[in-house]
Amino acid sequence: MGIMKFLNYSWLLLIYFFSSFQPISGQLYELKGKVFNADNNEALIGANIQIKGHKGTITNEHGSFLIQLPKGTYVVRISYLGFQPLHDTLQLYGPTEKKYALKEGSVVTDEVVIQSTSNRLTESVEPGMVQISGKDLDKLPALLGEPDIMHAIKLSPGVQSAGDGNTGFYVRGGSADQNGIYLDNSTVYNPSHVLGFISVFNADIIENTSLIKSGMPANYGGRLSSVINIKTKAGNMQDYHGSFTVGLISSKLYVEGPIVKEKLSFMASVRRSYLDEIIKPAFQLVSDTEAALFNNSQYHFYDINAKLNFQINTNNYLSAHFYQGTDKYSLRRTNFGFSNGFDWGNTIFGLNSYHNLKNKWFLKNTLYITRYNFNFAASQNDIRASVFSGIHEYAIKSTLSGKIGDFADSKTGFEVLYREFFPNNVNATASDVELDFGTNTIYKSLESSLFLNTTIPVAIDWTVSAGIRYTNYMHLGPYTEFLSEQEDTIVYNNHAVVKSYNVLEPRLSVKYSFHPDYALKLAYTRNNQFIHQAPTANVTLPVDVWITSSKEILPQAGDQYSAGLFVDFTDNLRSSIDFYYKDMDHLVELTAGIIDNFSNKNIEDNLAEGRGWSYGAEMFTEWTNPKHNFSSSITLSRTLRQFEEFKQGRIYPAKYDRLLDMKLSYAYTLSEKLQLNSVFVFASGEALTLPNGWALLHENLIINSGEKNAFRLPPYHRLDLSLVWNLKAKQQRDSELIFSVFNVYNRPNPFYIYFVIDYMPDNRFSIQPKQVSLFPILPSIAWRYKF
Amino acid sequence: MMNKLLIKNPIYLISLVLVTLACEKELPLNIPEYEQLVVVEGMVEPGEKTRVLLSLTAPFFNDYDSVSMLDYRLTTAKVVMRYDSVSEVLRLTKNKKYFPPFVYESTSRGETGKNYSLEVTHGGDTISASTYIPKPTSIDSLWYEQKPDKDSSFYFRIQFTDDPATKDYYILFTRVRGKEQKFYPTRTAAYDDALFSGKQVTFRMERGVTSVLDVNDMQSYRLGDIVVVKLCTVNKAVYEYWNSYQNLLISSANPFSSPSNELESNINNGIGIFGGYGATLDTVVIIKKGDE
Structure with a gap:
C-alpha cells in the first residue's frame, strides 16, 4: 500500500517536473553521418546514435543518419551490438557530415545513458565519478607482477588507503563498511587476499571500473560512502585469446573465446598463490626477524572467475558469472600444544540480462547470490574453540533506462536484497564441559528499494541529475528480544517482522558548463545503510563481523554536500578541485572483543553508537601525451567521531583522520618495448591513543590510556616502481617480463605501536614504544604471455 | 594466558603471523604531559x-x-x-x-x-x-595434574557449581605458601556464569603473573608447593576490572586487541578497583608426581 502510494506520487511528481520545462529552441544545424563496419566497409543498419541530453536516432538501411541540433559541443556515441562503441566529440557551428567506422568486438550495450570512456572531467554530471579502464591499470606499477584495481582505486582523490596490512579503505571519512563493491553487479563483501595486499579482482578479467564517491545517482544505494562497480570482460565471440602469468607469489591463467561463434562465449581465469613456498625464504632474507613460526604454518589463496555470455539475438543478451576465492592459513605449534586454522572467502554466482526495448528503452536485470564466510578453529591442550562468521545475500535487481520525452535520460527500477547474518557463532569446549556461548544466532533481513533518476539539460549550459530512492527495510525473525534483566522475552518466529524502517533519499547533482571546457558541479546525496561492520580490532581484518540494523541498531544515515570546479584545459591536461562536507549518524563500534560478545543475549548489547563528520578538499591533475602520463591527487581533510560511550562523549579524530593524503603516479613509455611505471604515496600519520602514564596495580604496571586518538603516528610514504619489458611484439602474441619493486627505499611504515617493559639489571626497567612495520622493500619479477 | 587468548581473541593469532613478517624498531614519539590520577x-x-x-x-x-x-x-x-x-x-x-x-x-x-x-x-x-560482598561459592573439588613432558610442573583443576538463581561472576586466586606473601590471580582468573549458568564446571588453573618486580614470572606450581586456592564470587564491576586488567597485562597497545581496551575501573575521579570478594579457601599440597 505504502509502496503503491509512493509510486503513484513519484510518477505524478515526474510528470509535473517535465511539464514545467520547455525544450530549448533556437537555430538548428544538421549533423549527417554514416556508420560502417571498419573491416569490410559494409553499412551498419540500425546502429545507435546517441547525443547526451538530446534525442538520438538510428541509422537507416544505408547506414546513414541525420540529427538536428542547436549550435554547441557534443559527445556523440555510436554503438552497434557486437561492435565496440565509438565516442566523438564535435563542435557544431554549421551543417556537418561525419563517417564512423566501428570495429568488431563483443561489447555489451549496457546502458543507454552514455558512460563516457574518454577521460574528460567536464562530461559527467556527477562530480565524484571516476572511471578506470584496463588500460589505466597498465600504467600503474604491477606489484609483485600483479596490477591491482584496488591499488588504482586507492590512488583516486578522496580515497584513503588504511596502510599496509589493512584490508579497508576509507572514502571521504567514511568507514570501510560504507563502500559497496560490486563485481558484475553482485556484492563482494571482502575484496582482499593476504590482508589487503592483493585484491580478489584478477586484473586479467576486468573490462572497466567505476567509482562513485559523491553525487551518487538514485540507482545506487545501501552504502554511505562509495560504490565501486567492476565490470568483467565479456569473452570474445570470434577468436580464442588468453594469457598466463608466472610470478613470485602467484601464477594465473586467463582464457576467453567462442563456444558458438557470435552466439555463445566464455571467459575464465584461475589464480593461485604459493606464498608459503616462496615468500618465506624471501622474508628471511630481507627482514632479520626469525621466521620460526613459519616452519609449521601454511598460507595460500586462490580465486576462480568464470563467465558465459549468450547473445540471444540483436536485442537480448544474457551473461552468467561465477567467482570463488579463499584464503587459508594454518599454524601448528606442538611445543605449546596448540594448532589453529583460518579460512575466509567469497562465493558469488550471478546472472545479468540485457534487453533493448522499443523506443530505445533498455532493460537490465540482475539476479545473484553472494556469500562471505570466515572460519576459525583452534585447540590448545584440552580447550577447543571454533568461530564462524558470515553474511549471505540473495538479490534481484532491475533497471529500466531510456528517455522520457526527448531529453530526460532516466533510470527507474527496483532492488530486493535478502540477507542472512551469522555474526559470531562460537563453539567451545574446555576439558569435557561444553561452554555455553548462547544459541548461535542468525539474523535475517529484507531490503527493498525503488528508484528513479533523471538527467535533464535544463538549459544549454545547465544539466541537472535528480533522483529519489525509497527503501523499506525489515529485520526478520527468528529473534528473541530481551525486555529487561529479568526473564521477560518476546520471541519472533522465522521471517516475522521484528522491526521495519522506511527511508526516502533525495539525490541531486547540478552541472553548470559556463564554457565548453569548464564545469561547475554541485551535489547533494542522502544515503542510508542497513548493514554494519563492527570493527573487532583497531585494524580491519577478515574477521570483522557484519551485523544488520534492528530495533537497537538504527540504520546508518549520511548527508553529503559537494561543490567543485572541473576543467579540461586541453585534450591532454585536465584538473579539478572538489570540496565536500559529510555528516554521518548511527555509526557503530563494538565495546568488547568478538567472543566477549557471547552472552545469552544479543550482539547489539555490546555496541556503541555515535556520529561522524568529514570535510575536505580534493585536487586532481592529469597530464597525458603519447610518452608520458602523469597524475596527482592531493586531499586535505579532517574526519571526526563522537561516541557517548568513549571518553565521556567528547569529539575525537577518527583513527584514519589524515590531514594530507597525496598520490603521484607517472608512467613513461621509453620505447615500444619498455614502459616504466611509478607511484609515490604520502599520507600524514594516523591518529592513535597514547598512554597517559601508568598505574601500579597488584604489583604490575597498567597503562592508563589518554585522550582518544590525540596523537599521531609518523607519516606513511612509499615509492613503487615497475618496468614492463615486451620481449616480442607480434601481432597478437605478447611476451612480457615485469620487474617491480614495492617500497623502493624500504620505508618502515608504521603498522602498529605497542609498548614493552625493558628489564635491566638491578631491578631497573623502562617502558619503550615499539613500532611494527609490515612490508619492507619487495622486489619481484613476473612473466606474462598473451595469446 | 594463551588459553584465554585463543578462546577470547582468535585474531591474536593473525598478529603472530604478521609479526613474523614484520620488522620492528624503536619509535621516537613526542610524549604528552600527563595528568596525574x-x-x-x-x-x-x-x-x-x-x-x-x-x-x-x-x-x-x-x-x-x-x-x-x-x-x-x-x-x-x-x-x-x-x-x-x-x-x-x-x-x-x-x-x-x-x-x-x-x-x-x-x-x-x-x-x-x-x-x-x-x-x-x-x-x-x-x-x-x-x-x-556476594555470597561465597563452595569448592566441590580441587586437584592437581602434572604437565606432560615436564618434570615438576603442575596445574590445578577446580570444580564448583554455579547458583542458577543468581547472576554470578568469579575470580580465582592462588598463593604458594613460603614463596608468596599474598594471593595472586591465576593466569585466566575471571569468569562470567553466562557460559555455565546453573552448571557444575571445572576450570584449569595455571599460575598467573605475580609482580613486575619478579622477573621470573609465569612459573608453574611445583612439586612440594603448598598452594592455597581462593575462589571468589564478585559483582560485575569487579569481574570487568579483572578481565580488563589481565587483558591489558598481555596486550598493551596491540592493534588486535579490542578497540576499547581500557582498564574498567569502578573508581570515581580515579582509577583502580574497590572490590568485595565472597571468598572460599582450600589448601592442597603437591606431594607426588603424576595424577592423583
Missing part, C-alpha cells in the same frame, strides 16, 4: 580487615626501579569507609606484604551481603567507590 587498590572480604593501597599514576616513558616507583605512593590521603550506618576512618599501616608497603586498614571486618563505600580525599580532590 589517584590509583586505588582496595579489597573487602568476609572476616578480613578492609585494605586499601593508594598511589598516583606515573609518567609513561621514564626509567624506573623499585625505589623510584615508591615515589608514586600516596600516604597523605584521608580514607573513610562506610557501611550500614557506620563511618570508619582507615588507618595507614606499614605492611611489607604489599608494594608499595603502605596500607590503609580498617579495624572492622567484612561481612557477606553488605554494601561498602569508600571516600578518599587528597589535595582537595574526592575519590569515591562502592562495592558489595
